[in-house]
Every structure is written in C-alpha cells, then in structure tokens.
Amino acid sequence: MPVSAVPDTLTLTRPDDWHLHVRDGAALASVLPYTARQFGRAIVMPNLRPPVKTTGQALAYRERILAARPEAGQPGADFEPLMTLYLTDLTPPEEIRRAKEAGIVALKLYPAGATTNSDAGVTDIRKTYTTLEAMQREGLLLLVHGEVTDPAIDVFDREAVFIDQVMQPLRRDFPELKVVFEHITTRDAAQYVASAGAHTAATVTAHHLLYNRNAIFQGGLRPHYYCLPVLKREVHRQALLEAIASGSDRFFLGTDSAPHAAVMKEASVCGAGCFTAPSALELYAEAFESIGALDKLDAFAGHHGPAFYGLPRNTGTVTLKREPWTLPESMPFADEASIKPLRGGETLAWRQCNVV
Ligand code: NCD
Ligand code: ZN
Numbered sequence: 001m002p003v004s005a006v007p008d009t010l011t012l013t014r015p016d017d018w019h020l021h022v023r024d025g026a027a028l029a030s031v032l033p034y035t036a037r038q039f040g041r042a043i044v045m046p047n048l049r050p051p052v053k054t055t056g057q058a059l060a061y062r063e064r065i066l067a068a069r070p071e072a073g074q075p076g077a078d079f080e081p082l083m084t085l086y087l088t089d090l091t092p093p094e095e096i097r098r099a100k101e102a103g104i105v106a107l108k109l110y111p112a113g114a115t116t117n118s119d120a121g122v123t124d125i126r127k128t129y130t131t132l133e134a135m136q137r138e139g140l141l142l143l144v145h146g147e148v149t150d151p152a153i154d155v156f157d158r159e160a161v162f163i164d165q166v167m168q169p170l171r172r173d174f175p176e177l178k179v180v181f182e183h184i185t186t187r188d189a190a191q192y193v194a195s196a197g198a199h200t201a202a203t204v205t206a207h208h209l210l211y212n213r214n215a216i217f218q219g220g221l222r223p224h225y226y227c228l229p230v231l232k233r234e235v236h237r238q239a240l241l242e243a244i245a246s247g248s249d250r251f252f253l254g255t256d257s258a259p260h261a262a263v264m265k266e267a268s269v270c271g272a273g274c275f276t277a278p279s280a281l282e283l284y285a286e287a288f289e290s291i292g293a294l295d296k297l298d299a300f301a302g303h304h305g306p307a308f309y310g311l312p313r314n315t316g317t318v319t320l321k322r323e324p325w326t327l328p329e330s331m332p333f334a335d336e337a338s339i340k341p342l343r344g345g346e347t348l349a350w351r352q353c354n355v356v
Helices: 025-036 055-067 094-101 125-138 155-173 187-195 206-210 213-217 234-245 277-290 294-302 304-309
Strands: 009-013 016-020 041-044 080-082 084-086 106-109 141-144 179-181 200-204 251-253 317-326 331-333 337-339 347-355
Touching: 009 294, 016 251, 016 304, 025 055, 025 277, 025 331, 041 055, 055 080, 055 084, 055 094, 094 125, 106 125, 125 141, 125 155, 141 155, 155 179, 155 187, 179 187, 187 200, 187 234, 200 234, 206 234, 206 277, 234 277, 234 294, 251 294, 251 304, 277 294, 277 317, 277 347, 294 304
Parallel strands: 016 041, 041 080, 084 106, 106 141, 141 179, 179 200, 200 251
Antiparallel strands: 009 317, 317 347, 331 337
16 A cells, blocks of 8 residues: 555544443543543443433433533533443333433343343343333334353353344344344354344444454453453454444444453453543554554444434544554552553554544
C-alpha cells in the first residue's frame, strides 16, 4: 500500500458503545469519564448486585450515571446512558410497557450462572416467552449473553452450543424481535449472525479482535486477559476480523469494558472482565488497521448501532491521531483501590485528541 493511503488522522462520527459495564457508587465515578470522553452513548449493562430488574431501578441507576458524568463544559458532559433491564424467569410482561414508556431500550438475557453477577439469570428461555412477546410487540431489543452454562459443555464450545440450543428456537419463535448476540467470539457466531436476517446483530469487542486465547497464557497466567466469553483460537479471531472487514451493518462496536479492582483480578479466583474503556477507540483502530480496514471503522463505531437500535446517529466527531503514547499501568478505582486497564504500561499507536 502506498504510504499516502495510510492515514495519520481519523475523524469519526462520535461513536457509541453498545455494551458497557460501569458498576455503581465510587467505582462508577472512577470509570464513567473514560467512556464519556469517547462515546456519545452507551448501552449500560444491568448486572449490578442486586441486578437492575425494574424500570424504577433502571431510572434511579440512570440518575446516578448522569451524576458521574464530567462537569458541564468538559468533554463528555453530554454523554447519554441507554438503560437496560435484567431479564429473569419472573420478569412480568407488564414491566415491558413501563420500560418502554420510560425510555429503556433493551433487556439483557444472562443464562443463569454464565458470568459475573448472573445468578439471577434465566434458567430456561421458555419461562420468559410471554415477556419476550411483549418486547417484540413494544419494540424493545433482547441482548443475549450467548453461552450455555451446562457444566458438561466445554467452556470453549459454549457459544456454538448456545446457537443451536437457544438462538435458533428463539429466532423461529420471535421472528420480529430484534436480538443482539453480544460480544461474539467464534466463527460459528459470526457466520450465524451474518446469515440470520435483518433482526439479528452482534457486538464485537476490541479484545476479541486483537487477541486469541494464547494471550491468557503468555509467559504465565495473565488474569487481565481473562473475560467471558473467554478468548478463543486464532481461527475464530480471524473470522471476527473478516466480519468487521465485510462492512456488514449487523456488526457493531460494544467494548464489554468490565472493570474489576486489580486485587480482584490478581487473585486465586480471578473475576472475568477486561477493562478497556480508557483506550477503547484506540484499540479498535489498531484492530481495523491490522487488516487494512480503517475505512470501515467509522460505520462500525458510529453508524451500524444506531441504525439497528432505531436511533439517530450522534452529530459530533472524535479524532484519533497516529501518535505513540503509553497507557498508564494502573488507575485509581473506587475507594483507594486501583484498576489495571488492558494493555496498561504498553505503547499504543493511536491516540484520541478531541471530541467536537
Ligand atoms: C462482565 C462483568 O464483569 O460484569 N465480565 C466479562 O468478562 N465480560 C460480565 C459479562 O459481560 O459477561
Ligand atoms: Zn458484558
């Protein structure tokens, strides 16, 4: 490629993060500004302890998020959280109308026990069918953590088995429901989403685009690379890269930035989650550049998500420059704790320089 074809500046439609964990309380205050300075909006995951199960809880959580935004006049002060509810076996169908009227956009399906704070999740999708009918009717989206939890199924196969056992019947029974297969990690999921029709989409994280499962074991056990769904083989990473390079509007940005204090990650039982919010766009730019697809980043980050959710695009822009910088190894987190971002202490090639 001629040198002139490789840009040194990328100006993007102000993007959105369609899958984000920001926690609550002091932790929320520590992490939210990183997202607000890059993204116009974010889909906020409801897996707090206890989970956000009702419209009232979601609206109260929304207020706490708004209060944690940067001050008026600072970049990110206008950040907008998009709220979700945690779907359980017992979510009443009447909750869906209330949620819709309150501006809640989606419900999150966690198979019970699949990941961090998912004990209250769904034990059998059929138990939620009357609620899913209400969602289909009201136009709320279903966001799925696409892994089965059967201990007999190998952890690396759980996403593929989920497609057969849950996604296919779900699509057959609710053809009009908009479903987002969150944080896909396998070729199976990428192919499934590409062939599943206009009402099925997927979010893709930066870490699943940049790393395969070797990263977890590089020179010793690396807890900061442990997330769920767990990183997969290289063949799967390549399939995710092909999906984003295709430019298909059914794949869009969702960081799944999942903050845990460093002491929780560097423990004998390590919590699942990669904290990527401090350099999310930079990591995506690196992934797209690695396959010569930087021209596809703008639509992936700022156009496909709003189109699928039926929302307008953001109006501003963000600019990234090719400028090597070192991401801090550790950052303050909640009450005197610290947090280690993915790639902390390492040099990144791209750097966000402004939000307009
Ligand atoms: C998430 C978290 O920590 O809340 N962890 C993760 O590894 N992604 C939960 C989730 O989205 O699975
Ligand atoms: Zn998540």
